[in-house]
Amino acid sequence: MVNRGEDRVFNLASVLLLGIIGISAVFPLMFVFSMSITPYAEVLKNGGFIVLPRAITLEGYRQALSNDLIPHSFLITVFVTVVGTAINLVLSTMMAYPLSKKKLPGRSMFLMIVLFTMLFNGGMIPTYLVVKGVGLLDTIWALIVPSAISAFNLLIMKSFFENLPTELFESARIDGAKEWRILMQIVIPLSVPVMLTVGLFYAVQHWNTLFSAIMYVNDRSLFPLQVVLREILIGAQSLDTVEATTQVSTETFKMAAVIISTLPMIVIYPFIQKYFQKGAMLGSVKG
């Protein structure tokens, strides 16, 4: 084996670096988690900062889950995320694929049209008027449709499609396959990493839906999770209303709310990780 020594050094260095990065990333989550199960008085006694929990209390979680709106908003968010992402992927793939064909007439124009929207937008009020005009206000679709395509994700997909070897398409066409079949049976299976990546990006965007909910929805029963949590986190900061201070959520409660809102997204990734391995998609090209 060539360069054994160099490889060993590399391995050591990479493990060390990865370790440091891992710790520095998990540290804040430990902080938030510990805060969520420690009574605030304990936290303050310790100078306002703890890493490992001292006394344990589940009061924060109990409060968070007993809040009427949270369980329901959770369901809303799940629906929006699942359905929304599905729609996103379909629309994005259908647009990205043709745009990856370098010889498509008008390709530059379409790409400009897409790119332009990333740079210019009409503003809050005109967009609101359009959403209203299309009849989406106060419906759950207002949380899905106005964000059905992200130009950014679209361009990423296009980029990946462009990397697919052209021989693939030639041989398929020679075999008489139609474009739709090529897309469905060859391109998509080969693009699992990018599908998952873009799917993940979309899913996280949906999961964090905040602005569109506030703007387009007044019906509280349609509020997604993040809106409810934000009310809890920020709303409780008002200092001067006498009554508001009696309702103030403690830091413990706030941190429990943070954990509840971010956990699902964090947990998803390990499931799709295995598709990101080196050469995971190899066999299919040869076959």
Add this chain to the structure above:
Amino acid sequence: MVMKHRVFYLMLLPGLVWFIVFKYAPMYGVVIAFKDYNLVDGVFRSEWADPWYKYFRTFAESPYFTQLLANTFLISFYKLLYGLAPSIILALLINECRYVRFARWIQALSYMPHFLSWVVIFGIVTAFFSQSNGLVNRYIEDLGGTEIPFLTSLDWFRSILVGSDIWKDLGWGSIIYLAAMSGIDPTLYEAARVDGASRLRMIWHVTLPGIRNVIVLLLILRLGHFLDAGFEQIYVMYNIQVYPVSDIIDTWVYRVGLQDLNFSMGAAVGLFKSLVGLILVIGSNQLAKKWGGGIW
């Protein structure tokens, strides 16, 4: 000719319609930048601003104009400069690590900060870097030094901003590079190994070129938003003592525009940022084409 490709145009159609309805239909709002927007009159019946560049002029005439531009530029630049490599390096490390399970764990952990809101992260940053209570300062004091006012000092604040931003998105940013790396043809690695290449050489000659177009794409897209610089983060973290180094275009617009119902102001500055972004995108795409490929 169109007929030959009609199936492709058909595929494009639904998405295109969406773009027209939700992105282009509202574009007329751009003219708000040139009008004295009135809620009752709406966009079309509001009076034209007198002169039409009134709001642009107010922006340009602000005594803080140069400072805003400088801060926006510098903060964006530093974030780009120092943020580009770490995500790629992390992806490389994970991709190359011998201990696959370990690497997978680290990767799953590394992207967690991305999900925390800036409000929460600010709490953490304060816990570390606050002058009186922060862990870092307590440590410094224990070693006999004097406290450093990280969060209120002109010298340190920008570093805190850039550093926390890089840290937050380090893991998340590596995801896409990893996806790209997994699509590299393994036979290329085989060929390199046969030629006697070491790990590092393989990275340089196979992996990096393999993800080159993703790097270029992300870079160009980022340039389109170059004047954004991170409003949410800065708004949460800044305070009056560090305005001179952290007040950016967007925070200024927030104070001047939104607080006063001044939509025209916001629209004008937004238009300015968009135009600059457009120029940067077109410029960088042209450059990219010279080196093998841009977006179009």
Add this chain to the structure above:
Amino acid sequence: MRKNMWVVLLAVFMMLSAVLAGCSSGKNNDVAPNQSQDAASTNGKNSTPSQPEPSQQEPEKPVEVTIMLQAAEPPPADYFLVGELEKRLNIKINLQTFLPDDYKSKINVGLASGSAPDMFFVPDRNTFTKLAKQGVLYDFTPQMGQLQPTVQFVGKDNLVKGQVGGKQLGIPQTARAYQYSLWARKDWLDALKLEPPKTIEDFMTVAKAMRFNDPDGNNNKDTYGYSGRPTEALGPLFGAFGTTYPGYFYLKDGKLVNSLYDPAMKDALAYIKELFDADVVDPELLANTKLQHKDKAFQGQIGMMYFNWPNIATESKVKEYKAINPKAEWIQIDLPAGPGGKSAFYNDMGAAAIAAFPKTVEKDPKKLEKLIELLNYVSSPEGAKLVMYGLEGVHYEMKDGAIVPSTDEATVKDASYTYLFQFTGRDEMVYLKTKFAAVEAEYTFANNMPRLDVYNSYVESPEGFVAADATRYIEEELYKFIYGKRPLSEYDKFIDTLETTFKYKQYMESAESQLKEQGLIQ
């Protein structure tokens, strides 16, 4: 040839977009609010609204009203008060609450698209005047006769806060009691054998002792003499010199003065600088944007603080800080006196939350009537009692003619949302006495704090003057003076720059003429 075709296509595409844009926007700017379909006539609306009209042939359909509030938390679903009001007034209430930042956006978007709520509350006069000038607010002036109960409740003198250009465009709520005062750690004062400071010299002495003489006896120099939020903490210090924060207009010896030009300002700044120089003040005072100072205080790092009683005097808060240190005791202390007397803070004469209707409500007279009825109801004795305390027998009992609220935790929490329905405000002192009897001494003390009357709410920025820039400059220089980064001898130079580069001179001139015009000064 090919290229041309694409250009043409692009042009067609643009036109399509423009057409679509025209369609959607044209449609929406004239949408009228919901018309209610009442067939039955309505009469005698001014009779007591607690019973639906018995003289109707068929029950009237309740009028739907949408109310948008700015609040930290909405009331629970099926809130009893909503049901009560709906029953008593024969209306259907759709209540929406939003956080402050979102609230402004929602109101704007609603007004712009013709679907604004039927009643909303403008949080400050600046926004109010801007909305008024755009013509989006309903003019109450012709209806003032019908609003007698409301006028009586709110106070005729207060009505001016809701007026722009002589027209009554909103109903201001009654003022809330002032909550801030100086607080000190009694146990520290005792340990240091000191009395609460009476003058600004005393204040300096006490602060120094709290900083350097180890009041908590732990052999650590970890305590500071004074803290608070930057927007309030300096209030009593400016006040001792007869002035207040820079940029405020008040009357001195009958003449209009802006605190920046008051000769006393330089002296005030010199004193504050002394305090900071002596290192007795929390170094992060300027960064205490939320409640960091409360945490620091509860942790035992602060000796004196300018703070509001709900966050420190209530039973739950006392429990909080005692849990960390059972010996800690916070008491209210009087303001330190200086060459200008004593004053805690400024009192903006125009400040009020203002209830307003969108102008479009004129198109629906039935709804308009109900809304006015609603305002009058919550201003009437019966209605006020309902929205202040809840239901008798449920949330409170009457004992010897006094209202005694229930002490059951769940009931108290239920009653704590009633404030959202106090559309015209409330009888503050009675309210506080009933609900917060335990802290009567504290809230009375805070409310009695002398304050300087200022008139900034009545001044609008003239064209070409960017208030945000001037504010930033003033604040930045203020802190430079205080921290010694800029010598006080340069104060006049600072004013010069302010007047020229930041156009403050124009602002001053405009302010004077505006205030004269509104008859607020001579």
